[in-house]
Amino acid sequence: MSASRCVPGRPMSTASTRRAGCALLSSYPLLVSDLDGTLLTDQKSVSPETTAALRAAREQGMALAIASARPYRLIRAVIPEETLALFSAVIVSNGAAILSPDGTRVLHSDALGVAELATLITRLRALFPDAGFGWESGTEFGSDQQMLELVAAGGVLRDPHADRVKHLPTASAHQLVMAPAHGIPRDHLDTVRRELGEAYAVTDSLGGVVEISPVSVTKADAARVWAASLGHTLAEVVAFGDEHNDLPLLRTAGLGVAMGNAAAEVRETAHLVTATNNDHGVARTLWALLSGEAS
Numbered sequence: 001m002s003a004s005r006c007v008p009g010r011p012m013s014t015a016s017t018r019r020a021g022c023a024l025l026s027s028y029p030l031l032v033s034d035l036d037g038t039l040l041t042d043q044k045s046v047s048p049e050t051t052a053a054l055r056a057a058r059e060q061g062m063a064l065a066i067a068s069a070r071p072y073r074l075i076r077a078v079i080p081e082e083t084l085a086l087f088s089a090v091i092v093s094n095g096a097a098i099l100s101p102d103g104t105r106v107l108h109s110d111a112l113g114v115a116e117l118a119t120l121i122t123r124l125r126a127l128f129p130d131a132g133f134g135w136e137s138g139t140e141f142g143s144d145q146q147m148l149e150l151v152a153a154g155g156v157l158r159d160p161h162a163d164r165v166k167h168l169p170t171a172s173a174h175q176l177v178m179a180p181a182h183g184i185p186r187d188h189l190d191t192v193r194r195e196l197g198e199a200y201a202v203t204d205s206l207g208g209v210v211e212i213s214p215v216s217v218t219k220a221d222a223a224r225v226w227a228a229s230l231g232h233t234l235a236e237v238v239a240f241g242d243e244h245n246d247l248p249l250l251r252t253a254g255l256g257v258a259m260g261n262a263a264a265e266v267r268e269t270a271h272l273v274t275a276t277n278n279d280h281g282v283a284r285t286l287w288a289l290l291s292g293e294a295s
Contacts, residue, residue: 025061028238028255028289029232032091032223034281035068035075037242038259041278043248051083053283056290065226067091067219069203069211069245071136071175071267072103073159088230093136094203094245095222096174096213103139104139108225110214111172118168120176120212123189123195128188130181134158134209135173142169150179157207176212219249238289240274240282242266257285 013052025145039046058064064087068075072092076084084090084101091098098108112120121133121144141153143160144167150156156179180188192210193202201218203211219241224234239246239253242262250256250270258270259281267273274281 022183025289028236029061029285030063030065030227030232030237031057032065032067032219032226032237032249032253033241034068034219034241034243035070035072035078037277038240038246039066039263039277039282040078046079046083047280047283049280050283051086053280053286054083054086057286060290063088063230065089065091065223067095067179067239067241067249069094071141072099072139073141074157078105089226091219091222091226093175093217094201094211094213095219096136098222098226099139105159107229108222108232109174110217111174112176112214112269113172114169117173117176120196120200124192127191127195128178128180130157132179132181134160134177134179135169136175136177137169137171137173140164142166142173144168146181147177147179150181155208156185158209174213174226175217178212179209185240218248219246220252223249223253238285240285241270242277258279 009167024107039050041047054064066075066087070092072090073091089098089107090101096110097106099106117135121164132144132150134141134143134147141162145165148160148162148165151158158177189202189204189210196202199215201213201215206248223237227233227237234252235254237253238255239249240257241250242259243266244263247266247269250258256270257272257274258267259274260276274285
């Protein structure tokens with residue numbers, strides 16, 4: 001699809017606002033948005049107001065992508081199929097892979113090999129013997145027995161299954177996750193980073209797990225790959241986010257927008273601060289862009 005087409009729509013009620021909106025869409029023909037705390041309300045749903053704004057942006061030629069810490073299955077669990085269909089791509093696991101909106105095709109992936117995964121798990125088990133481990137592979141999640149038990153006990157947002165339990169993975173994966181038995185104190189993250197060194201990105205953005213990926217994996221890098229596949233650059237992206245794992249994307253996007261509920265550092269880094277996720281911040285900024293009122 002073309003990412004720069006601009007046609008009349010609801011927010012452009014006059015010729016002058018159509019021209020202004022088209023100019024802004026020419027500058028930012030791509031949108032990349034975080035999910036939790038951004039597109040999603042605190043009730044874990046996309047509001048009708050936000051859905052309407054996304055649909056209008058799509059109709060006026062914008063290409064849309066989600067960029068989430070969630071794996072695809074947990075994105076699909078909170079976004080209806082008809083809303084997902086508005087997007088051109090779904091960036092999962094903090095940028096570790098780019099999937100088609102229906103989850104059937106992997107458009108890009110930075111994978112950890114089988115031997116590499118085994119080494120990482122063995123090293124981390126020595127430091128955290130009570131932790132559970134899991135691995136994201138495309139649209140499937142495998143895990144060890146301890147991860148299965150920790151999820152059953154509550155507080156860990158992953159979906160292991162007894163049929164996929166193994167002591168170590170037998171195929172490559174785009175992300176390794178570790179669930180410490182007693183939560184994730186800050187010093188746990190520091191310990192993991194020291195142990196694994198600079199070759200890996202270590203985050204704790206979702207659901208009681210430490211996420212481990214190749215250091216090249218960020219939402220910004222995945223957004224760059226997606227934009228390039230459409231013939232664009234990050235300078236032509238408007239990006240939305242609320243947490244520290246969104247910082248690289250907000251810094252490098254042409255227009256980085258922090259949610260009103262974002263962490264202080266995120267608000268200070270972004271080019272703009274919009275309303276909160278519960279007050280339809282993404283929708284408000286999109287309507288302003290489409291009406292030629294944002295900059």
